Amino acid sequence: MEKTIDETKQGTALETREQQANTRKLYIESYGCQMNFSDSEIVASILSGEGFNTTPNMEEADLILVNTCSIRDKAEQTVRKRLEQFNTLKRDKPSIKVGVLGCMAERLKSQLLEEEQIVDMVVGPDAYKDLPNLVREVDGGAQAVNVILSKEETYGDVAPVRLGSNGVTAFVSITRGCDNMCTFCVVPFTRGRERSRDPQSIVKEVGELWEQGFREVTLLGQNVDSYLWYGGGLKKDYEKASDIQKASAVNFAGLLDQVAAAYPGMRIRFSTSNPQDMTLDVIEAMARHRNICKYIHLPVQSGSDRILQAMNRLHTRQEYMELIDNIRRLIPECGISQDMIAGFPTETEEDHRETLSLMEYVKYDFGFMFAYSERPGTLAARKMADDVPEEDKKRRLREIIELQQQHSLWRNQQHLGKVEEVLIEGPSKRSDAHWMGRNTQNTVVVFPKEQYQKGEFVNVRIEDCTSATLLGTAVGYAQQ
CATH class of the missing domain: 2.40.50.140 (Nucleic acid-binding proteins)
Structure with a gap:
């Protein structure tokens, strides 16, 4: 059941009184993907009930939390440098407690507590509801850790505190974890198996954002297109569900229909899509609703079938191109962006040219492009030598970026006069x-x-x- 405006105002007033009664300060930094920023809002909400208000001033904080990313080595090194800066701050103010959250916490666990003397607390992405207990342990002088991955947790019952919000756009998390074992990616190991959030709780959160004046939401997940709600549980267990559960199941296209129809004045975006899971009914739902934005972030990673297979991407070059063709046919004005990795193990110049030719075929609006970074624990790190010379990686990445800039300019020029x-x-x-x-x-x-x-x-x-x-x-x- 949706809240009335009066009920929402009463809830907001109650939250304000709670915040006014809070006496401790929380400073939180987020790195990496949009999911991490969304998770930080969940963390702020949980700790608000434990006496903490957020502050933009690190020096006045009682608790500093860093929500981390492990997708590339550069992201981890950035966090390590920040921990060194916190260490300097802590020497001047020993009462400050420091915690590491998220994917890096899950991946490095005890190493952070043992090697980084500054860290008091390590909390994985499925353990945020345990933060009140962990904070009490740290307040008592102990180090605290919880990196247990969950098969059920979606935080669907937590109303996020919107951090650094512009008051117009907001993230709404709809899935957690990932079942796609791409050989270069740490996400399945740091965020666990894929599970979806109850669609009613998603529609409810969107409604609350609408009443608060927000006018655009982005539905978030590591792989939103594989969203599947059948009463709870992991997606991989769907085949064991009862006939009644399957009959009432909601897939991603169905969720888009529900949200778009419930709040036709609210703009709706989603991210991130996986080509193997984006079905025709999702594209049709986008075409059907005016308020679903005509934009898809559709990572491909490589244009070479051989490299796609080595990456364990469960789509081929041809299948990806057919998906692009369907999007162009049903939503001619749709914007499309990409993720691309240059220099994946064994990549040859021919493989690289295949990537460039795929980019020429699609002409993406924009993209996110990186040189391959070996991540410990992934199948690629365990089984594949990082054998592409660094200078070749950098050159190939530079060529990908230059081509993308040409395409981005061309795409933008198509808007002139409109x-x-x-x-x-x-x-x-x-x-x-x-x-x-x-x-x-x-x-x-x-x-x-x-x-x-x-x-x-x-x-x-x-x-x-x-x-x-x-x-x-x-x-x-x-x-x-």
Whole structure:
């Protein structure tokens, strides 16, 4: 059952009184994927009930938490450097407690407690509800650790505290964990097996965000397209479900239909998609609802079938291209972005050229591109030599980035002269006289402020562009 506006106001007032009664300060930093930032909001909510309010000032904190990423070595090294800085702070203020959360906590566990003397607490991504107990252990002078992975936890019953929010856009987590054992990825080991959240709790959270003035949500998961709710449990156990459970099961297309129909004024995005799991009914749901943004982040990682097989990506180059064709056929204006890895073990120049040719076929709007980074514990690290020379990795990555910049500029040029709906998210980073927002394809649009306000939908005529940004002038409010 949805809350009424009065009930939501009462709940907000209660939260405010709780926050006013809190006496301790929590400083939290997040690194890595959007899931980590979403998890930090869950952590802040749990600790709010334990006497902590968040603070942007690290020096006044009683508890410092770092929500970490293990997807690349660079991310882990960044966290280690931050821990060194916290160590300096702690020498001046010994009462400060420091905890490491998330994927790096899950992967390194005891090493963090033993080698990093600054760390008082290590908490894995499925153990956040245990934070009140762990904080009490740390307050008592002990080190605390809980990195147990769960088969059920989705945090669907926790109302996140929106950290650093612009008040317009928000994340809503719908799945946890991942069953896709890509050979380069640590996520299945750090976040556990895949399970989905009750769709009613998702619709309820979206409704609460709408009543609070948010106008766009991003449904989050390591692999949103494989969302499957059948009454609880792991996705891999679905075949054991009863006939009644299967008859009432909700897949991702069904969830999109529910959320979009319940709040037609709310923009809906989702991330991340896995090509092997994106079915035609998801694309059809996107085409069916005006408020589902016409944008898909669709990581491919490589254009070579041989490398895709080595990565254990359960799709081929041809299947990926057919998926692109279906998206273009049903949603011609759809924006598509990519993840790409350069220099995966055994990658040859021919494999690299296959990647470039796939990029030419798709002409992505933008992308996230990286040189291969061996991650301890993954199958690639255990079974495959990191044998591509560093200079070749860097050159191939540079060629991928340069080609993507060309395609991004070309895609943005296709918007010139068009009038497009933009949701205003806030001031432009470069000019207080301009607003910044995004169109349905997730492309940044900048235009003069005039009389418009943050959180409003505005029609903008696109007049110029760079490879990253559309520039234009507002011509009126958009109809919702």
